[in-house]
Amino acid sequence: MHKLRQIIILCLFLLTCNLVKAQIGDMRNILSVGGNAGININSVMFTPTVKQGTLIGPSFGVSARYISEKYFAMICGAQLEINFSQRGWKEQFDEQPENSYSRTMNYIEIPFLAHLAFGKEPTGVQFFIHLGPEIAFLISENEKFSDQFEASNVTMAQYGKTAENKFDYGITGGLGLEWKTKKAGNFLIEGRYYFGLSDFYNNSKKDYFDRSAHSVFTIKLSYLFDLIKK
Incomplete structure (x- = not known):
């Protein structure tokens, strides 16, 4: 499984790089920079399972994009971001609704994205696809219990247990629309999903969790x- 994850990341990274280097279409030389902000809808893929609700967290950062060519109707390039991203999970207690538990995990994330777009240029509306690998570094975490908390879920090994692996990696992809203007810049709205390939708890045979990976839906607005x- 570990080797398969490495192969997936390598293939996506090479795809991103090749889209920038390819020189077979109508050439472009467009470098754009700006910022992005949005919300994360978080959960964690646990094995054994932990019953969860929805944890909302912020995401914001800076973006840089380079468009290299147009191949037939497809505009090709790459995008790099450096973001603060709050992940984690919130547990669900069906039989004890007064109970609550959540864990927020703050990351600096760096996605390497292939940018594929279709639509009008140099101004107008474009539909775009993002796909590529992502790495992240855990900078802090915090767990919150309700008053007089009583553990009632089947899985309880996560309580008081901090992340053992601070480096995270996975694959991310998104769909969105961009409005390109002549003087005011470019406005983007995007829905994106991150699928974690690494685990933040150790997963050897002696450890409790076999799987503890992030699953994040993000809705974000960007300006470039x-x-x-040229």
Whole structure:
């Protein structure tokens, strides 16, 4: 399983790089920078299972995009981001609704994205696809219990247990729309999903959890302005 994860990451990274290097279409040289902000809808893929609700957290950061060519109708490029991303999970207690438990985990994440777009240029509306690998580094975490908390879920090994692996990696992809203007810059709205391939708890035979990976849906708004446009 570990080797399969490494192969997936390598293939996606090479795809991202090749889209920038390919020189077979109508050439572009457009470098754009800006910022992004949105919300994460978080959960964790646990094995054994932990019953969960929905944990909402912020996501924001900076973006840089380079468009290299247009191949037939497809505009090709790559996008790099550096974001603060709050992940984690919130547990669900069906028989004890007064109980509550949540764990917030703050990451600095760096997605490497292939950017594929279709639509009007240099101004107008474009539909785009993002796909690529992502790495992240855990910078802090915090768990919150309700007053007089009583553990009633079947799985309880997570309580008081901090993350053992602070480096995270996985694959991410998204769909969105971009409105490109002549003078005001570029406005983007996107829905994105991150599938974690690494576990933040150890997963050897002697450890309790076999799987503890992030699953994150993100809705974000971005603004980019063109530094170079040829």
